Amino acid sequence: MTTQMQSRQPSPAAMQAGLLRPMLVVFAGLSLVTGLLYPGVITAISRAVFPHQAGGSLIEKDGRALGSALIGQPFSDPKYFWGRLSATAPMPYNAAASVGSNLGPGNPALTDAARARVDALRAADPDNRASVPVDLVTASGSGLDPHISPAAAEYQVARVARLRRLPVGQVRQLVAANTETPLLAVLGDPGVNVLKLNLALDAIAGK
Secondary structure (H helix, E strand, O other): OOHHHHHHHOOOHHHHHHHHHHHHHHHHHHHHHHHHHHHHHHHHHHHHHHHHHHOOOOEEOEEEEEEEEEOOOOOOOOOOOOEEOOOOOOOOOOOOOOOOOOOOOOOOHHHHHHHHHHHHHHHHOOOOOOOOOOOHOOOOOOOOOOOOHHHHHHHHHHHHHHHHHHHHHHHHHHHHOOOOOEEOOEEOOOEEEHHHHHHHHHHHHOO
């Protein structure tokens, strides 16, 4: 009797073959749902409800994309407001390589980078004796931050106004117009979008 019962039991190979089909069916089903259907539905909803954000929050002029409101751009001309430093490689604000510097406060390289930025700011505006805001001499954790603090923008107002031959009050108004308030007035801090601010300056020059 025992011998007959053992002969009726499927072999390990047959058992594995029997499990393979349902495993493949589950794998294919989950791949379809999570890899195609779900992303497709969410993308369609986001494009319908938030088309600007779903498209990358692009800033366009005359049908040409000038950048994204979510990703900073490097500015070195003293006639423009300067943003934060960026530690991404091989170029600043590289969205394909978002990264911070990972330099600790005791690392001499961090001190050297901050000192070099302070020197550049002082050279561009020798008469400005105010303290340099910290976000003008340090990189963000992502290396892509498009904003600076209102204090960092105010530090640069006089320089930009002088080089563009604009009233200081007019430049301050542009800073205020491009300052974003915290979400629900409590989440985060106010920030000035540097790209939008510099485009607003160029628009005045164009007029």
